[in-house]
Amino acid sequence: MVTVAIDVEPSHAHRWIDAAHPTHPSLIDTRHVTDELFGFVNIPMAVWIDERGILVRPAEAASIERSPLRGRPIPEGLPDRIERALREVQKMPDVSDEYRAAITDWARRGSQSPYSLSPDEVVARSLPRDTDSARAAACFELGEHLRRTVGDDAAVRWWREAHRLQPNNWTYKRQAWTLVTTPPGAAENDLMQGPNDVYEGNWLDDVIASGGGEAYTIVPQL
Amino acid sequence: MILTPVAPVSAERFAEATGWHIRPEGACRGEICVLAPGSLHDDGTVDVSILAERLGMPIVTDAQHGVSAIGPSTLSGRALPTAVAADPELIDRDGQPFRLSSLRGRKVLLVAWSSY
Numbered sequence: 001m002v003t004v005a006i007d008v009e010p011s012h013a014h015r016w017i018d019a020a021h022p023t024h025p026s027l028i029d030t031r032h033v034t035d036e037l038f039g040f041v042n043i044p045m046a047v048w049i050d051e052r053g054i055l056v057r058p059a060e061a062a063s064i065e066r067s068p069l070r071g072r073p074i075p076e077g078l079p080d081r082i083e084r085a086l087r088e089v090q091k092m093p094d095v096s097d098e099y100r101a102a103i104t105d106w107a108r109r110g111s112q113s114p115y116s117l118s119p120d121e122v123v124a125r126s127l128p129r130d131t132d133s134a135r136a137a138a139c140f141e142l143g144e145h146l147r148r149t150v151g152d153d154a155a156v157r158w159w160r161e162a163h164r165l166q167p168n169n170w171t172y173k174r175q176a177w178t179l180v181t182t183p184p185g186a187a188e189n190d191l192m193q194g195p196n197d198v199y200e201g202n203w204l205d206d207v208i209a210s211g212g213g214e215a216y217t218i219v220p221q222l
Numbered sequence: 223m224i225l226t227p228v229a230p231v232s233a234e235r236f237a238e239a240t241g242w243h244i245r246p247e248g249a250c251r252g253e254i255c256v257l258a259p260g261s262l263h264d265d266g267t268v269d270v271s272i273l274a275e276r277l278g279m280p281i282v283t284d285a286q287h288g289v290s291a292i293g294p295s296t297l298s299g300r301a302l303p304t305a306v307a308a309d310p311e312l313i314d315r316d317g318q319p320f321r322l323s324s325l326r327g328r329k330v331l332l333v334a335w336s337s338y
Contacts, residue, residue, distance in 0.1 A: 001331045002322065004312060012337045017315050027312040027320055029334075036294045037241055037308035039301030040334045047307070049330040053323060055305045062333050107329060119305035126302035129294065135280040138293030142282055145224045150287060158284070171336065178338040189338040 004029050006043060006171050008179065012189060031144060035171055036137045039126050042170040042217060048106060048116070056106070056116040058126035061217035064100040081194060085204050091213030099220050115222060125221065136166035143176075152179065156198055163201060167210060177202060225281070225290040230267040240294065241308040242277060244268050249277055252304030256297065 004027040005013035017026045034040050038047050039059040046062035047055055067089070074086045102115040110116065117125065127133075143158030159176040166172065177193035181202075193203040201209075207216055223239035225231065233244040242249045248257045261272040270292060274281050278296035283289070297303055309323045322330060 001333060002325070003333045003335060005336055006334050007336045008338070010313065010317065014315065016337055025320055025325075026315050028314070029310075029312055033239070033310045034312075034332075034334060037310055038332070038334075043335045044333055046331055046333040049307045049322065049332060051327050051329060053307050053309070053326055055302065055307050058302055059334075103331060110329070122305040123298060123300055123302050126300045128299060129296055129301045130299065131278070131280060131296055134278070134293035134296045135282060136293075138280055138282045138291040141224065141293075142284055142289065142291035145289060145291065146284065146287060154284075154287065158282070161282075171334075174336070174338045191338065193338070 002027060004034055006032055006034060006040065008175055008189070032137075032140060032171060032175075035140075035169065039129075040171065041127065041166075041168055045218065048103075050111065050116070054119060055122045056111070057220075058122050059218065060220040061095075062099065063094070063096040064103070066094055066096050070094060081192070081204055085192065088204065088207050088213035088216070092216050093214065093219045095220055095222065098222050102220070102222050127218065132165040133169070136162040136169060136172065139165065140169075140172045160199060163199065167206070170216075173199075173201060173206065174203070223292050225270060225292060227288060231270055232266055233262060233268050234266075236268050236270070236273070238311065240279070240292070241310075242273070242295065244273065249273055251295075252306030254297075254304050
């Protein structure tokens with residue numbers, strides 16, 4: 001296994017990597033090049049690559065265990081937006097057991113595994129890339145470059161455009177939102193990513209607008 | 223890939239950023255090659271405008287800061303034009319460069335995550 005943190009800064013990923021004490025390569029991608037080259041649009045997602053360097057499954061949701069948030073009753077009295085966010089989380093399709101079993105089968109049987117796809121199937125099952133989504137990638141990268149070289153404000157125009165052009169790319173949105181909703185000096189990035197004065201969208205309202213938790217992930221077709 | 227007016231783009235840098243290798247016969251990624259006459263210069267740099275047109279790559283420009291970015295190819299209409307895995311240089315926990323190709327001969331489950 002190889003992990004890649006599609007993150008704001010390497011330092012944001014370090015504490016999580018260190019806590020996991022990984023024995024596998026733990027990589028960091030602050031430019032979202034893996035979005036562009038492998039088709040990631042959210043996290044966690046994964047691709048499978050065989051011994052020859054050929055993809056045998058395209059980018060798809062990669063949960064391998066059921067989130068405890070999904071099966072637990074939502075406590076009463078939570079703030080409205082937190083309660084609604086948890087309701088959307090509980091709607092997200094869960095094929096974690098099946099996906100974990102598929103990985104194990106592929107690890108054992110390789111190309112004989114029914115979950116190992118042909119090159120044509122991999123390409124066909126990868127997400128659509130039209131001019132708008134390709135343009136969104138360019139806008140995101142331009143914004144990220146300007147954020148680093150000019151300042152946060154210089155990125156905003158381009159990240160807004162990336163969000164408009166490819167609304168289902170959650171890594172573009174979540175990175176932008178967390179930068180404006182995380183309080184200065186906070187130890188962790190803000191996961192709620194609520195309404196803010198910089199970007200039109202926010203996590204909860206965008207999830208609902210795009211079809212709810214049911215449509216939030218790229219469900220593996222096993 | 224970020225583009226500036228003053229920095230010519232080498233074929234190596236173009237390949238690193240986009241996965242497309244520019245050869246005399248054209249632009250190739252995996253088993254796919256696209257004719258792109260005039261795109262490769264004798265000094266090893268490339269004509270990005272020709273490649274962008276041939277590969278269906280949009281270019282966006284921030285005129286105020288004089289910088290542009292080129293997006294991925296739309297040729298196949300899919301995120302993956304080929305099943306041959308791209309091999310970008312990423313960094314590991316300690317900032318050291320790492321390529322997935324260093325793991326050839328082993329299966330790789332590449333899992334994306336983030337702290338947000």
